[in-house]
Amino acid sequence: MNASNDAKADLKRYLQSTRSALLWKLEGLSERQMREPHTPTGMNLLGIVKHCANVEVGYFGETFGREWPHPEQVVTEAQWSQDTQADWFATAAESSEDIVDLYLRIWAFADETIDALPLDAEGTVAHWPEGRNTVTLHQMLIHVLTDVTRHAGHADIIREQTDGDTGLSQNNTNMPDDVDWPAYVEKLRQLAIASDAQTPAAAADDRARKQPLRQQ
Structure with a gap:
């Protein structure tokens, strides 16, 4: 394995770890708890997952010429034009199982792009300004990893506010046991x-x- 493949494997591993930690923050909560807004701007756990799903399907799909086969399952341009927050909450017709299942399937779709292309493969982000909208897979991996990690941090805080549950991941709390x-x-x-x-x-x-x- 060359250095480029090593770098891609590292980025993919960190992305998957963060994805898994994010979904773990939903476990054991009711539908209401997952949907309850916790900030003045409406940040909520299920909305975070829906947002991350829509982020990945775009940056690892359309950017590199791949179309998600079920466009009705993600937020469309028409929906965004009517509500710029459309990807930040689950509708009454969407259950938590729907959102989680969608994200799992988008993981697989995104991973196909990551596995198939070299890090220097170029793509185009249609909604970015001309002059900086030509990107590489390497850039998109870092961009998405940064975005998902940021929102996993939001989920950490919201989950602790909800029921006191804390931890880095399901198998590693990363929290000291001897603190009052x-x-x-x-x-x-x-x-x-x-x-x-x-x-x-x-x-x-x-x-x-x-x-x-x-x-x-």
Whole structure:
């Protein structure tokens, strides 16, 4: 295996790990819990998965001349023109099983593109500005990995807010076992309160005291 194939295998492995972690964040929750918005902009777990599915089907499909065989299952241009948030929530007609199954099938579709093409294979992102819309598979792997990883982080926070469940992945929580979390949170809260009480002048004096002395 040459260096290019090694790099592609690494990127694909990290992408798959992040995909799996994202879906794991849905396990054990009710339909309502998966759909409940948690931020002022409506971020919700099932919507994150639907968004990532639509991201992958476009960047690993149309970009490289491949059409998803079931266009009615993803958000269409017409739907986006009517609602720019159309890929960020499951409709009343879509169940969590529908969304998860769609993403699993899009994984396989995307992986076919990744496996078939070299990293320097060129494609075109139709909705990107002219002059930067010609891309390579390498770029798209990094772009999608970055996007899915970012949203997996959103899912981490939403899941913890929902039922307190945490962890990096199903087989690796990556969380210490010996922390008194309520006490830790209270410690951070008190630090925040103390920082709010500090006046701008006092903060400036404090920063000045911490500056290293200049050598003469």
